[in-house]
Amino acid sequence: MADANKTLLLIPTAGERSELWNHLSLHAASMKHWHCELCGFGLVASAAATMRAIQTHQPARVILAGIAGGLSDAASVGSAHWFDQAICxxxxxxxxxxxxxxxxxxxxxxxxxxxxxxxxxxxxxxxxKIQLARPGNVPADESVTNTLISVCAASSDDVMASRRGSLAGTMDRDAVVAEDMEAFGVAMACQMTSMPCMVVRGISNVAGDRDHSRWQITAALRSVADRLMEWS
Known part of the structure; x- marks a missing residue:
């Protein structure tokens, strides 16, 4: 039986987990009912690992956290956001x-x-498409839908990023649109087990920009930690 206080925090890679946990360590007491697991890199690994973690821990909710590439003006590098839907x-x-x-x-x-x-x-x-949940104290703006596009391979250039950004189907400049490689897989596992799924991602780079010297992974994950601590 699921523990109503138990939260399963999933992070794709060990590097993201190490960086994120450094920022969360001072708040460990408020997260004592949380279990943190790696879900792996990509749609296939994340779906399989999420299913296994749900069966092992029997949580009340699942949160996926990590980095993503921005596909809209509102997805500024270094910021972090909760998402309303994941598109494959x-x-x-x-x-x-x-x-x-x-x-x-x-x-x-x-x-x-x-x-x-x-x-x-x-x-x-x-x-x-799968609808995502939000923390109770982070209500959604009904006029804006933050969308995460889950892909098997990240955008290699502006043309690919532009096509993917159009999948969100919105012209709202306030909507955050980004691409990742795990959210849809995690959300699918949660959907199949009737488990609430929340996703918070930090924008580490503009999607399609492969010059890592311009990426801001630390800033993005620090922002993710801030979002998690506001809720926990």
Whole structure:
């Protein structure tokens, strides 16, 4: 049975965990019911590791934390944000401008569970988008939807980043849009286990910028720690 006070904090890589934990260490007392685990790098590892961690720890909620690449004006480098939805890009047919997502082709990534006339538990199908939860004291702005685009490979240039940014389907300059490689996998595992999933990401770089000398990973993770401490 899940412990109502238990939070499972998932972080993709050891480097992110070490940096983030340094900033969180002074607040360890307020996070005594938290379990921190690595979820691995990428959509596949993160989904599998999240499922295993949920089964092991039986938490009341899951939080994914780490870095991401910014895809909108509001995703300023060094800032951190809670997200409202995760979109999967790359599962379907084709690539680039020729890409067609699974859902657009009429395929669900996870089907509706439960058959009519049976006692099976019914669960919603999952297409290319999953809604995320937010901490209770961090209400969402209903006029703005922060969107995380989860990908198998990060944007290599501005053209790829621009195409991905358009997937958010919003022209709101206040909306934060970013790309990562784990959120959709973590959210899928949570969806399949009816587990609330929250995601906070620090913007380490502009998506498509591969010059690491311009990245601000430490600042981004410090901002993530600030968001977590405001909630815990």
């Amino acid at each position: 890009d790359g599962i379907g047919v084709g690539e680039g401008d020729q890409f067609a997502s699974a859902e657009s082709l009429g395929w669900q990534q996870w089907p509706i569970l439960g058959s009519p006339g049976t006692d099976e538990t019914s669960a919603p199908a999952v297409g290319d």
